[in-house]
Amino acid sequence: MPVERRVFATLDDGTQVDQFTLTSEQLQVSLISFGASITNFIMLTKNNLDVCPSYPTIDGYLDNPFKMGASVGRVINRLRGGQFSIDGKTFDVDKNFNNTHCIHGGRKDFVHYNWNVEDERLTDNSVTLSHVSEDGDMGFPGKLTVFATFTLQCNELTVEYNATTDAPTPVNLTCHCYFNLAGHSAGKTALMEHTFQLNADHYLFVDDDFLPIKREPADGTVFDLRLHRDRVFYAREDLLTASITIPRKHLVSVGTCIGKFTKTGKFKLLITALPLIADYAQYKVWLKPSSEQSFLYGNHVTKAGLGRISENTPAYAGVVVYSMSDVPLGFGVAARSTAECRRAQPITNVLLHQSDVGEYIRSESDLLS
Template sequence: MPSDLTTVTRTPFGTTPDGRDVDRYELVHGQVTVAVITYGGVLQSVRVPDRDGVAADVVLGYDDLAGYVADTSFHGALVGRFGNRIAGASFTLDGTEHHLPQNYGTATLHGGPGGFHAQVWDAQEVDGGVRLSLVSPDGQEGFPGTVEVEVTVTLGEAGLRWDYRATTDAPTVLNLTNHAYWNLGGTGAGTVEHHVLRAAAGRYVPVDEGLLPLPDLAAVDGTPFDFREPTRLGARLRTADEQLLRAQGYDHCLLFDTWRDSLAGTREAWSGEPGGLPEVVRAEDPRSGRTLTLRTDQPGVQLYSGNFLDGTVVGRGGVTFRQGDGFCLETQHLPDSPNRPDFPSTVLRPGQEYVTSTTVSFGTV
């Protein structure tokens, strides 16, 4: 990445209620400007031009720290230790049962209420961006092992990139992702239902009434989850499909075709070229002309259509967040993997290193 063309500027972004200082790192490369804050590792702002060269912020967010501290929707945050849901707020590892807080019915969502999204990360400027680091102590939110995490966020010719690395001193589970809400029309542009999405995913994870995985994966053929050809996000959103009814829209993990047919295995099960990041999702806003291309080595992406944004929260520029005002593309391992030995493993052991990367690049049509 030609980081010599990227400028990085650090400014204060406020102080948490318990007295911790938070900084904002602004990365500028060409016509793209990205901001990351140390509270929650939040992707606070992404400004990109439309087809006419007019820049707008394409992630939902807040103008100040107070918004993020009060937020319950994980806006832009790094989530962990485990992105997505864990059934029964518990899992068994090497014969020991671990109990976690319940923050989504009887399940644990995104690592619990005190997860990585609610921590202040240490930060260090690096070539082209910022390296965020965090030590999660043994027992935090019920998870075993002391885990040391680094997430390097950079901006360059290849776009916006997250490089995740972690180690542990005891067996644990780990599944990290970013929870940005995208709207390629810009803040205040309204619904994203007209956005066109293409995803190289032939299977998805059906869910029960608690939005936890059912026993079997399903093919996307003939379902609202088939985005193998460019399709409007809202084209089938109001069909009487049981899965959409349960989630009040999309809140499902799509499984990329870059993973082998046999799911059982390790983090190295990706069948692509070593070190490569395949293009797996492309989104386009026909009105502004902005495009987003997602590349990752992860097996899946949680497609979330902002179903629970209810208009009660005021975001950037005094705009309220309403249902469908943004969509999430959370690259990750499959939900409830700690309780599903048939899914790719999310176990991390001493001596191993958790390593994964995701990039988002922008363009126009």
């Protein structure tokens, strides 16, 4: 789909800030030329979830103390004492962190400029913006020319930075986006339910000003993000035996993730457990062919769609849901007991949907271990 371009705002000096929208079958990403900032990251699902916090107007980006969605440079993070040396020469740069250190390139870093649009590089799925940082900008040596290219392909956004300089200078650029995968409007509670994995065996220990002091092993610390502490896996004995021969640093996971513990300590069973435990379920429900698709779209089941139900199933018992040909379809809760189902009207809900095999398509990222 062609890139959409519109005027996002006009600055006091008459400069035009453009907004570009890239769209694929699964994602829609918007960015503005001011600060080369991502303003929207929308997952094109039933609810069109925007997972990238942003400001509604240009006013937020003019200040933008948190660098929200912006392209940051020349040097992200902190430079101790606001100094660095190249070829024996010491350079003093802007001390904008506690009046002692330089952070993210100084008070007027790349976030606070309206980047140029490289019109000749525009394609149907890509936008390139550029910015020139002159020699001496915030104290940094050399004229630095930076290009930021945003490319959307299927379900992947790539942000690529390239820079050239006419003199030796430190360069460390990044896209400073924040993400809440439950939707940026979901708030902190939903954010704390996220699961994060990082295959790093060391972390940087920092001082009170968040400057790195030393490199420490992550083993046994809260910074060991390689482990699936909140997830429960099922693995065959032969897989576990084979895994012993694989070095720890190369072993990401073993087996199938069948559930996880929430932050409140509750255990949530995932649909991946279905083929492992379906045959052992005490209570089962079979659906008529006419109601299978509705269930697989996340809907409850009425008496009209009920094929049969296990004898003596109590109300509100957990059940495994099958097709009439004994194919497991998902998990549910019996809204009525077996006896109550026999007396229920055709439009009465008898099965409450919990999860179904359609999640392998709808929620693939949540099921990945």
